[in-house]
Amino acid sequence: MPDPDPASAAITGSAVVQFQNKIMLWAFERCDGRVDPRGKTWTALTGAVGPGNINPVDSAPVMAPIRDALGNAGFKAYNQGAYKSEKLGYQRGGKDVTIAQEGCFLCVLTMAATGIGRPTSAWPKGLLAKDLTPVHADKIAKDNNCYSEDGLNPFTLSPLLGMSIERFGAGRWDKPLPANPTDHAEGHIAAGGVVAAHVDYKDKHSDRSLGDHWVLVTNKASGSGLHHFDAIDPSGGVWMGMSKNSAACMRDTDLLTEWLADPSKEYHRAYFFGIPSPNSITQRQAYQSNYRMVRYCLLSSS
Numbered sequence: 001m002p003d004p005d006p007a008s009a010a011i012t013g014s015a016v017v018q019f020q021n022k023i024m025l026w027a028f029e030r031c032d033g034r035v036d037p038r039g040k041t042w043t044a045l046t047g048a049v050g051p052g053n054i055n056p057v058d059s060a061p062v063m064a065p066i067r068d069a070l071g072n073a074g075f076k077a078y079n080q081g082a083y084k085s086e087k088l089g090y091q092r093g094g095k096d097v098t099i100a101q102e103g104c105f106l107c108v109l110t111m112a113a114t115g116i117g118r119p120t121s122a123w124p125k126g127l128l129a130k131d132l133t134p135v136h137a138d139k140i141a142k143d144n145n146c147y148s149e150d151g152l153n154p155f156t157l158s159p160l161l162g163m164s165i166e167r168f169g170a171g172r173w174d175k176p177l178p179a180n181p182t183d184h185a186e187g188h189i190a191a192g193g194v195v196a197a198h199v200d201y202k203d204k205h206s207d208r209s210l211g212d213h214w215v216l217v218t219n220k221a222s223g224s225g226l227h228h229f230d231a232i233d234p235s236g237g238v239w240m241g242m243s244k245n246s247a248a249c250m251r252d253t254d255l256l257t258e259w260l261a262d263p264s265k266e267y268h269r270a271y272f273f274g275i276p277s278p279n280s281i282t283q284r285q286a287y288q289s290n291y292r293m294v295r296y297c298l299l300s301s302s
Contacts, residue, residue: 105154193301195272235280
């Protein structure tokens with residue numbers, strides 16, 4: 001069956017070849033990358049075959065080449081500070097804004113797409129997900145009217161990067177936070193999605209229900225202790241940790257204590273908390289230790 005998106009046809013075909021070879025155990029010369037309605041590959045992909053027709057295989061060596069064929073090879077970490085001359089598609093006070101200045105959300109969406117996105121017709125021809133950069137994403141956003149005077153519109157850009165998006169919080173266009181945002185976000189990660197976390201870390205902020213910075217939470221961490229999730233911080237392009245335990249963040253404890261002593265002070269609940277990266281500069285480590293996720297997006301492959 002032909003791929004409806006010509007830009008991704010070759011990539012999809014390559015992944016099907018891997019499926020035919022690794023799962024269906026066809027010789028490479030037989031693999032044609034086609035999925036014809038009610039054909040052998042169609043039947044295998046939809047699971048409409050008995051266990052005797054496909055030999056079970058270890059999924060680990062199978063998924064790596066399939067991810068490579070699709071263009072997904074883990075998540076690329078990008079440092080927004082490396083793009084000091086790359087202009088975003090809007091201005092502040094009549095002046096151009098660069099990725100280095102305000103491109104954390106663009107970088108987070110780009111990094112997410114390298115791991116779970118899919119090439120669309122908006123991408124440069126032949127570009128794989130693993131090779132997508134913030135410069136590519138910025139041009140896609142500009143070419144498709146994803147910017148306004150308010151900044152980047154993630155609801156327009158995300159589908160162009162091959163992802164679906166839902167945003168939860170107290171901001172404009174946000175869905176209301178669910179009863180248990182921590183479990184909500186964690187469940188999404190467990191199901192194979194990723195979370196774009198809007199973190200509050202500045203004490204002087206006009207509205208702490210909205211964050212100051214975006215980071216990408218990619219997966220459950222393999223270790224123990226307070227480091228529950230792995231994340232990428234576009235400030236420096238470094239891997240860091242996130243915790244679902246507020247004990248990881250002294251700043252959250254201080255804000256809560258102040259609010260309990262004086263309810264007139266502002267306090268907004270947070271749901272993930274930063275674990276500093278040993279690879280960050282000292283100042284950024286201090287910021288990361290203050291990260292409090294007060295708002296978030298759920299990103300999935302589309």
